[in-house]
Amino acid sequence: MAERGAGRYVARLVVVAYLFFLVAWPLFLVGQNTFEGGLENLRGILQDPDVVHALRLSLIVAVIAVVVNTVFGVGVSLLLVRYEFPGKRLLSALLDVPLSVSPIVVGLSLVLVYGGRNGWFGPTLESAGLQVIFATPGIVMATAFVALPLVIREVVPVLEEVGDEQEQAARSLGANALQTFWRITLPAIKWGVIYGVVLSLARSLGEFGAVKVVSGNVLGETRTTTLVVEEKYLNFDKGGAYAAAFLLALVAVAAIIVVSLLRPKESK
Amino acid sequence: MSIEISGVSKRFGSFVALDDVSVSIPSGQLTALLGPSGGGKSTLLRIIAGLEQADSGSVRIEGVDATGLPPQKRDVGFVFQHYAAFKHMSVRRNVAFGLEIRRRPKAEIRRRVDELLRLVHLEQFGDRLPAQLSGGQRQRMALARALAVEPTVLLLDEPFGALDAKVRKELRDWLRRLHDEVHVTTVFVTHDQEEALEVADEIVVINDGRVEQIGTPDELYDAPANDFVMRFLGPVTQLGDRLVRPHDLVIHTGEAAPGAVTGRVTRITRIGFEIRVEVTAGEQVVIVTLTRTRFRALDIGEGSTVQVALAPEAVDAPLEVA
Amino acid sequence: MTSATLAPDRPATRRSARGGRRLDRYSGLGLGVAMLWFSLLVLIPLTAVVVTASEGGWGRFWDAVTNEQTAAAIRLTVGTALGVTLVNVVMGTLIAWVLVRDRFFGKRLLEILIDIPFALPTIVAGLVLLSLYGPESPLGVDIHNTRIAVFLAFLFVTLPFIVRTVQPVLAELDKEVEEAAASLGASRFTTFRRVILPSLTPAIAAGAALSFARGSASTARWCSCPATCRCVRRSPRSASSAASRTTTWTAPPPSPRCCWPSRSR
DSSP, X not given: OOOOSHHHHHHHHHHHXXXXXXXXXXXXXXXXXXXXXXXXXXXXXXXXXXXXXXXXXXXXXXXXXXXXXXXXXXXXXXXXXXXXXXXXXXXXXXXXXXXXXXXXXXXHHHHHHHOTTTOSSHHHHHHTTOOOTTSHHHHHHXXXXXXXXXXXXXXXXXXXXXXXXXXXXXXXXXXXXXXXXXXXIHHHHHHHHHHHHHHHHHHHHHOXXXXXXXXXXXXXXXXXXXXXXXXXXXXXXXXXXXXXXXXXXXXXXXXXXXXXXXXXXXXX | OOEEEEEEEEEETTEEEEEEEEEEEOTTOEEEEXXXXXXXXXXXXXXXXXXXXXXXXXXXXXXXXXXXXXXXXXXXXXXXXXXXXXXXXXXXXXXXXXXXXXXXXXXXXXXXXXXXHHHTTOGGGTTSOGGGSOHHHHHHHHHHHHHHTOOSEEEEESTTTTSOHHHHHHHHHHHHXXXXXXXXXXXXXXXXXXXXXXXXXXXXXXXXXXXXXXXOHHHHHHSOSSHHHHHHHSOOEEETXXXXXXXXXXXXXXXXXXXXXXXXXXXXXXXXTEEEEEEEETTEEEEEEEEHHHHHHHTOOTTOEEEEEEOTTOOEEEOOOO | OOGGGOOTHHHHHHHHHHOOEEOOHHHHHHHHHHHHHHIIIIIHHHHHHHHXXXXXXXXXXXXXXXXXXXXXXXXXXXXXXXXXXXXXXXXXXXXXXXXHHOOOTTHHHXXXXXXXXXXXXXXHHHHHHHHHHSTTOTTSOOOTTSHHHHHHHHHHHHHHHHHHHHHHHHHHSOHHHHHHHHHTTOOHHHHIIIIIHHHHHHHHHHXXXXXXXXXXHTHHHHHTSHHHHHHHHHOHHHHOOHHHHHHHHHOOOSOTTSSOHHHHO
16 A cells, blocks of 8 residues: 555654754764864874874774674574573573663773772782783773674574574584584574674774773773773864764764665565 | 446556456456466455555446545455454454444444354454464454455455465355355455356456456356466367367277377376376377276277367367467 | 564564574583673673672662762653653654655665664764754754753664664564555554554564663763763753762772763863
């Protein structure tokens, strides 16, 4: 049945206006602010060694967190979908917890356990020479924490959709578990994994609250790009703040566009 | 006439679904729209229901011009192939839906729903959800739901298409008997010629967006208007330049009779109670079906030379050059 | 994104019908390693928060919660999160509807816009909103020290939740069911209210829960980002919120160098 009447146009207009004022226009203004004085702002931050260090740190942390989350996510998804074990439902529910925990609490919780002075495990680890909090491992953990469920959320439905008939067929043809995974399962869930990775990457690069708590925000050491944005803004370096924000937004938007291009067109 | 369709055309992009179709559907009868998939029969049904708008032409239901009316105002009952059950409502609530929309008194609704559930043999299932019913039961519920509002016409779109063969046959008989009881003008779409021949009072054959023939099952079977109708209603084979039914051919082993074709038996297949004999005559392979008794009496095997001729009361059609 | 949690009847029946395999040695080992990592990363730290919070006994916890200022902050957070969720329920459903049912030029762009708040760094999101609704607003509306700013920020962050949970369910809805309702005489509004909405309710509820959880949780993020931290500092009465308060009674910020902008400067 064809959608008729003015209602359709009103709905369309309301939606477009809402998204325009809430997302599109503000986003555009960030770009505009960045390029207000030509390329000056961008060049400014890219020539600042501290900022470059922050960018590099952000990237390294994000890559490690994404790799860890991908391996963990694919493994847990397989376990959840293909195996039966006690506590499966509980685990499945717990895995979504990081999405609804405030990042500040995430950072705080890590400090409580791994903090060098008073943490549960922190002093022991530190006497063994491993500093977690106020160092890169802590930042990686905070980032991995907040982005934890993303790969699982993308992979589980795909695994369920694919079913296990192909895997059983491969096993009946003599493939062992590892061969079955590499040659049958992984190719089948490839796109799910890729969406998960892209979303995790965007989320990891952008994490702020949790990282802020665990990083110590040491200039040129543990300061990530998101922290640079804040620092620049608080110091009234509006151009620099917008330029750094622009770089991060660029990555986020690019990631979303990649995902939306990869996603097969449904319901057509 | 209950439904009067005149000059209806419908396109989807460049695809012509219906091309200037005119059909009159008589009151109180069970009419089948029969044709191959993609031939336009479902589109015609949906245009009658108002679920689709015709590009041109008009639809009158019981004398009222319904061309521009939305589905809500047409007073038709529609049954979908995949049941379209309201999943969150019990069977009773599903059946009562149309009556509740019409704000009938509660007592009346209860009485009417009970009556309908009895009619479709779902009395004990009133409080179940559609998910707890079998396919056949769901379709009967959908039928009760459509009948509840006492529509002027009942439209069914491949109603048994999603069911397995056995349930399909049962529901087909049941629909026929239900119609004899209720007598509402009913139009159903099917691509199964057996279903149409068995159930319908009248059949409209639709192909490529056009009406090929309208008539009773006997008329269609005995006097197909053309090649297509003949092929669609049952198995056919070719004898010379005539299109015939394989069971309308007879085999002789004696001398060549006038009008008979001489050939050699190349293959014999037994399918249940009938025997299929392939006779190669020159370039042509003629298929003849015989009863087992007749086949035994003939005493032929692969390689035998036989005469094939048309039985006296046979139906045939000249072959149209495509 | 969240389709995993939805459509409860479909995957559930499929999974139980097939029945998972029992763990063998390798998958058992895998589960062990995964659980160890999950515990170290998430479970133990979160337990630490709960333990530390209740260390002074639940009495202290209760005092902290019932403390006038804290109570006000919690009221603000919950109230704001509720309001935001309410707006999201209406707008999210409407957006999902338009994306699924309508076709027009630029729809693809809208799809992208919806996901952006999810991937955008929070701090950048703050700057983004500030650019239009802050002191230099081209619209001439400066709301950046007010509750509206917090509200708007939540709206921004939680935008994708309901849209993305409702969208797949709406797309899966059987069009024939609506046609059946129409042929039975139901108006478009009645069809929506009695047939479509009940089918969407579980998805809307799931999205609303996510939105509410995120809304109340992200207060802390917003108070620690420049867009709103100033309002915390300048008008603690109006905009300080439960989450930031929560952290102050849970434990003091671990290092003078990190955390609250209000203290670090």
